Amino acid sequence: MRWLLLKDLQILRRSPLQALLLVAYPVLIAVLVGFAISRSPEKPRIAFLNEVPSDTRVSVGGQQLPAAGVSDRICSRVECVDVKDRAQARDEVESGEVLAAVILPSDLVDKINSLGTLTPGVPRVEVLVNEEDPVKAQLVNERISTLLAQANLAIARRIATEGGHYLNLLVNGGNLRVIGQTVNILGLRATAQILGALEPALPPGPLRASLREVTGFATQARDNLNIAGPLIDRIAQPIVVKKEAVSGSSPPLEIFAIAVAATLTLAFVTVLLVAGSLALEREENAFSRLTRGLVSPLALLGEKVLLGMVVGLVVTLVMLAGMQLFVPLQWSRIGLWLLAILAGGGALAAAGAALGAAAREVRAVSLLAFMVTLPVAFLSLIPSGAVGSGLYDLVRIVTAIFPFKPALEAMTAALDSAGPGIGGPLAHLAILIVAYGLLARFALRRFAAV
Amino acid sequence: MRARGLVKTYGSREALRGVDLAADPGELVAIIGPNGAGKTTLLSILAGIMKPDGGDVGIDGGAVGWVPQQAALYRRLTVEENLLLFARLEGHEDPRASTEEMLELAGLGERRGEIVARLSGGNQQRINIAIGLLSRPAVLLLDEPSVGLDPRQRARLWEFVSGLAGRGTTVIFSTHDIQEAERYGRRLLVLADGESLFDGPAEELREAVRREAPEAADRDFETAFVAYLQHRGH
Numbered sequence: 001m002r003w004l005l006l007k008d009l010q011i012l013r014r015s016p017l018q019a020l021l022l023v024a025y026p027v028l029i030a031v032l033v034g035f036a037i038s039r040s041p042e043k044p045r046i047a048f049l050n051e052v053p054s055d056t057r058v059s060v061g062g063q064q065l066p067a068a069g070v071s072d073r074i075c076s077r078v079e080c081v082d083v084k085d086r087a088q089a090r091d092e093v094e095s096g097e098v099l100a101a102v103i104l105p106s107d108l109v110d111k112i113n114s115l116g117t118l119t120p121g122v123p124r125v126e127v128l129v130n131e132e133d134p135v136k137a138q139l140v141n142e143r144i145s146t147l148l149a150q151a152n153l154a155i156a157r158r159i160a161t162e163g164g165h166y167l168n169l170l171v172n173g174g175n176l177r178v179i180g181q182t183v184n185i186l187g188l189r190a191t192a193q194i195l196g197a198l199e200p201a202l203p204p205g206p207l208r209a210s211l212r213e214v215t216g217f218a219t220q221a222r223d224n225l226n227i228a229g230p231l232i233d234r235i236a237q238p239i240v241v242k243k244e245a246v247s248g249s250s251p252p253l254e255i256f257a258i259a260v261a262a263t264l265t266l267a268f269v270t271v272l273l274v275a276g277s278l279a280l281e282r283e284e285n286a287f288s289r290l291t292r293g294l295v296s297p298l299a300l301l302g303e304k305v306l307l308g309m310v311v312g313l314v315v316t317l318v319m320l321a322g323m324q325l326f327v328p329l330q331w332s333r334i335g336l337w338l339l340a341i342l343a344g345g346g347a348l349a350a351a352g353a354a355l356g357a358a359a360r361e362v363r364a365v366s367l368l369a370f371m372v373t374l375p376v377a378f379l380s381l382i383p384s385g386a387v388g389s390g391l392y393d394l395v396r397i398v399t400a401i402f403p404f405k406p407a408l409e410a411m412t413a414a415l416d417s418a419g420p421g422i423g424g425p426l427a428h429l430a431i432l433i434v435a436y437g438l439l440a441r442f443a444l445r446r447f448a449a450v
Numbered sequence: 451m452r453a454r455g456l457v458k459t460y461g462s463r464e465a466l467r468g469v470d471l472a473a474d475p476g477e478l479v480a481i482i483g484p485n486g487a488g489k490t491t492l493l494s495i496l497a498g499i500m501k502p503d504g505g506d507v508g509i510d511g512g513a514v515g516w517v518p519q520q521a522a523l524y525r526r527l528t529v530e531e532n533l534l535l536f537a538r539l540e541g542h543e544d545p546r547a548s549t550e551e552m553l554e555l556a557g558l559g560e561r562r563g564e565i566v567a568r569l570s571g572g573n574q575q576r577i578n579i580a581i582g583l584l585s586r587p588a589v590l591l592l593d594e595p596s597v598g599l600d601p602r603q604r605a606r607l608w609e610f611v612s613g614l615a616g617r618g619t620t621v622i623f624s625t626h627d628i629q630e631a632e633r634y635g636r637r638l639l640v641l642a643d644g645e646s647l648f649d650g651p652a653e654e655l656r657e658a659v660r661r662e663a664p665e666a667a668d669r670d671f672e673t674a675f676v677a678y679l680q681h682r683g684h
Contacts, residue, residue: 003538007524007531014526014565285522289581292499292516294539 004295004303005310008277012311022273022311026265026319033261035326044143047092047101048080056109078147093128100140101128112155164232171225188225192218252416254327259412261323263344264377266316267404270308270345271369274352278304279365297444301353301437308349309342316341329415336414336422344407347429350436351403357443373404380405403432451496451589451620457504458491465491467644468505473589473622473637478615480635481624484679487641489624490519493591496622512588519593521578525567529558529577532566536581552580556610572603576610583614590614592623596630608634628672642684
């Protein structure tokens, strides 16, 4: 078997384009994925025009809040490109230099302040977008909606905090600064205590009864407003999310991305190489000569699977080493990496051997390998809930039959120290190695026939 | 090598219908017949690649070397690498020495480092045969070895094959070229539609053709042979 393996490696070395692809492909994947996961998402470029006078303040219950915080908040989430006027904002959007333009009109704060009066206005933020590209338009709409929701939430929180502060003053008393003067507020709690202390001093009669009613009202108001305090706090964000993972434990995104890149590399290299190499034995007319007592068909299949595992291991390790430039990897887990790569490579190589034995011609094999591997890889990345339950069951069956998904699970488990164990995926891969090995052996029975 | 009553069917089609064959050491036997006569099927059964549905094959010691019609070698390897690989797979104790021996025998010692794909069809066929000889066969089976070769390459090939027979190797080859069979075969086995029509020396075949197709006796041997096949119902 070793001489056949040596022969296949010699042939591989003599095919510069094939060898180059085998090296270049994983390096390219590593660089692309590395850049994608090592850089934070690009902030969208937004032209920003703030026409609100700098000394304008948002008034909440007589308190003045600085308005400048709104623009700071927006510009912390997008890359703001300052423009001097509306014409420039429009030009920037039309030319595609920016995704959109956000204009805060000069009367924005006045309109916000009017919300607390009997003649409330409607505060408006102006947005200019370029909708020539539907995908881009959708992206802008989602970004702007998110930004406005966040701005509204921030204002609501600020108002709720101020409201809660005044409510606390009303219930418990304290000092309030009004137009530079400090005013002492007695508060409902102290009021009820004072009135309660006065009541025994009054003679029984209507006046005492009235005082008791006033004392009761003050006490009820205190108690109810105490309850209202937390309610006001919740106005800003009435619904909170309590998240509990009932199944699975997702790995960090960058680990998952590396596992996907490594498994894709392993899949394409092993399936294409093994399927092509087996078909080449037939195209070179060597299969009949080899299996005429020199090598058994099973040994030939074993050699091809071994070839796929060896080359897949080298190429995938090269790719992981490339990823190290972008994301630190736990090289102490290399034992598990090797296990995952070898098991995944073995199952993928066995599938490649079955494809090669079935298709028999190198060109047909290459086409078939792509047509099978690529869709199955995409199907394997579909999460539950993304499609209907019936369709997802079908996806699960398909992805369980082909080795890509268990290879991905094994790779993820090997890379992620906090993830689930690697035993399940390895057992799955072992079953697939045997199953595809048998299929390939069966297909070889008609392999040499014209 | 002895084969008796060989029968092979593909579905309802009978590829061989009770064919007998015998060949002695150093003998050159040509199996001749039109396309679809069963030549490759017969050689595949003699080589052990295919099992017959009836009959048996025996050989008095030694291995059987098999040289398929199309060169069965790796075109991206060099001449030497091909021979070395198959010598190793044959389990030779000193595969390098065997490789040297075959390079000399095939007359390709100076081209040992050349990639096979860059060699002519004739030279590829010589390596193909040399690989078949690595098992040191008592019997060498060649399936249409001269197909695709020009006259000069054919002449060199037959010189090489005749040399093997001269050293005691039994050579059984198939061809649909009657003149080639007559020139190089010491005995001819005529097959048509899986049936053995004749087994004997070329002179006896000429006699049989004259006898059974007298109207074509004055024509060239190939034309007379075709008339003979028609007289025999093929």
